[in-house]
Amino acid sequence: MAEKEADLVTDLLQHLSISDRVNSVEYAAEKNVDHQKIVGVIKSIQTHVGVVDAKQQSSSTWNLTTEGKSLEENGSYEFVIYQRVPEEGIAQSELVKDKKDKIGFSKAMSNKWIKMDKSGEKPKIVRMDGINPVDKVKECLKLVKNGESIPDKDRSDLKKRKLIEEIIVKSYEISKGENFTTKLQKAATDLTAQMIQDGSWKNTDFKDYNYLAMGIKPQAGHLHPLLKVRSVYRQIFLEMGFTEMPTNNYVESSFWNFDALFQPQQHPARDAHDTFFIADPAECNTFPADYAERVKKVHSEGGYGSQGYRYDWKYSEAKKNLLRTHTTAVSSRMLYKAAQEGFKPCKFFSIDRVFRNETLDATHLAEFHQVEGVVADYSVTLGDLMGVLQAFFHKLGIRKLRFKPAYNPYTEPSMEVFSYHEGLKKWVEIGNSGVFRPEMLRPMGLPEGVNVIAWGLSLERPTMIKYGIDNIRDLVGHKINLQMVHDNPVCRMDF
Ligand code: PHE
Numbered sequence: 257m258a259e260k261e262a263d264l265v266t267d268l269l270q271h272l273s274i275s276d277r278v279n280s281v282e283y284a285a286e287k288n289v290d291h292q293k294i295v296g297v298i299k300s301i302q303t304h305v306g307v308v309d310a311k312q313q314s315s316s317t318w319n320l321t322t323e324g325k326s327l328e329e330n331g332s333y334e335f336v337i338y339q340r341v342p343e344e345g346i347a348q349s350e351l352v353k354d355k356k357d358k359i360g361f362s363k364a365m366s367n368k369w370i371k372m373d374k375s376g377e378k379p380k381i382v383r384m385d386g387i388n389p390v391d392k393v394k395e396c397l398k399l400v401k402n403g404e405s406i407p408d409k410d411r412s413d414l415k416k417r418k419l420i421e422e423i424i425v426k427s428y429e430i431s432k433g434e435n436f437t438t439k440l441q442k443a444a445t446d447l448t449a450q451m452i453q454d455g456s457w458k459n460t461d462f463k464d465y466n467y468l469a470m471g472i473k474p475q476a477g478h479l480h481p482l483l484k485v486r487s488v489y490r491q492i493f494l495e496m497g498f499t500e501m502p503t504n505n506y507v508e509s510s511f512w513n514f515d516a517l518f519q520p521q522q523h524p525a526r527d528a529h530d531t532f533f534i535a536d537p538a539e540c541n542t543f544p545a546d547y548a549e550r551v552k553k554v555h556s557e558g559g560y561g562s563q564g565y566r567y568d569w570k571y572s573e574a575k576k577n578l579l580r581t582h583t584t585a586v587s588s589r590m591l592y593k594a595a596q597e598g599f600k601p602c603k604f605f606s607i608d609r610v611f612r613n614e615t616l617d618a619t620h621l622a623e624f625h626q627v628e629g630v631v632a633d634y635s636v637t638l639g640d641l642m643g644v645l646q647a648f649f650h651k652l653g654i655r656k657l658r659f660k661p662a663y664n665p666y667t668e669p670s671m672e673v674f675s676y677h678e679g680l681k682k683w684v685e686i687g688n689s690g691v692f693r694p695e696m697l698r699p700m701g702l703p704e705g706v707n708v709i710a711w712g713l714s715l716e717r718p719t720m721i722k723y724g725i726d727n728i729r730d731l732v733g734h735k736i737n738l739q740m741v742h743d744n745p746v747c748r749m750d751f
Pocket residue numbers: 581582583584628664667688689690710711712713
């Protein structure tokens with residue numbers, strides 16, 4: 257039965273007081289406990305300075321391997337083969353059936369225990385005349401097993417055959433130290449008020465400080481990687497003078513999500529396959545009536561230099577509630593508000609959740625986060641957009657940008673943004689952008705001459721790249737490993 261450490265400490269010290277020297281391996285064998293446990297006991301005695309001296313030694317012993325054990329029991333392969341050769345001889349094919357027989361056969365041949373007899377009709381294997389072999393391998397293995405020594409030559413043969421292996425044992429040779437005692441005083445760890453009052457601190461043995469000990473980690477919450485990356489984006493927007501938009505409404509009307517953005521009512525994105533519509537309340541009717549009239553007009557008849565889509569725009573479609581599919585829904589509300597309040601140049605940003613009825617896979621979930629920036633001012637141009645994007649991504653450490661013409665119903669021109677990823681060694685798409693159409697801005701009441709540039713990107717994508725996560729389900733959702741959240745480092749964007 258394993259003894260308690262405290263008992264072993266007392267026992268070992270008692271042992272030392274009688275015998276002067278104790279070897280940890282021998283002591284472990286005597287006590288029938290694991291050597292490692294005795295090492296632990298010695299370490300704990302060593303925390304009391306000067307009680308014992310311990311010198312580490314290393315010695316080696318030889319052990320039988322699994323194969324060695326089996327040969328030690330059943331005899332060597334060569335001896336088994338020899339025994340299986342009958343008086344009258346045997347065909348080689350009958351004698352040698354498997355790998356072990358093969359080894360045994362060749363050893364028995366080179367030991368000259370058996371030979372090939374070709375005098376008869378067919379060649380056969382017969383025993384050598386006048387010999388009486390002994391199974392030396394088996395005998396040597398037995399000696400090793402009992403811890404006895406064998407000649408070097410035999411040992412190296414057995415080692416070569418992988419029948420024995422050398423085990424290095426690190427042991428301690430323990431002797432009495434200058435403060436040797438069999439009764440360890442537990443050193444005090446705290447200076448108490450009591451000790452000061454009664455003066456006992458003067459004779460108390462205090463435990464030394466361990467200046468190298470690690471402090472206890474404080475229990476604290478941990479930011480999810482998405483939140484860490486979000487704070488980096490937010491900081492950049494704030495540095496660039498942008499104001500955060502209120503994004504606290506996941507439920508939005510089709511009006512602000514689509515119609516206000518000059519997205520036609522028959523656009524495929526407005527299908528239930530792509531968008532989550534709300535069943536209850538299914539409709540909203542709080543959007544401004546005069547503005548809605550102007551939106552209706554620009555969709556169905558055109559205006560502001562546009563011919564519109566020329567279809568029958570319906571309130572019933574605009575009223576449908578949905579989970580917003582992009583944060584541009586919030587941008588449209590904010591731009592309308594800016595127009596109502598007497599337009600002043602403004603810069604807005606948002607970072608929040610959006611929802612799409614997508615097929616889920618390793619990189620897509622039905623809900624994700626968008627980062628969006630919007631700049632509204634007189635005479636801003638596509639050149640301004642490219643410049644702002646350069647500045648924005650530069651702050652993230654992204655220097656190489658490329659723009660590719662794209663299409664959005666609400667921007668013209670539109671550009672996808674690509675950056676060269678040094679780690680992945682390729683151009684990756686990092687965002688979408690454009691100049692908002694007059695068909696979107698003028699009905700809002702933004703003055704002639706005011707242009708709005710905007711861009712959007714997902715938050716998940718840079719986060720996955722940053723933290724080396726290749727399956728989005730390892731980043732978001734009920735299956736994520738909370739330890740991942742606990743362990744991941746602070747976010748510094750250095751793509
Ligand atoms: N709303 C776009 C999207 O969901 C992003 C975007 C924002 C594009 C602003 C242009 C301007 O992908």
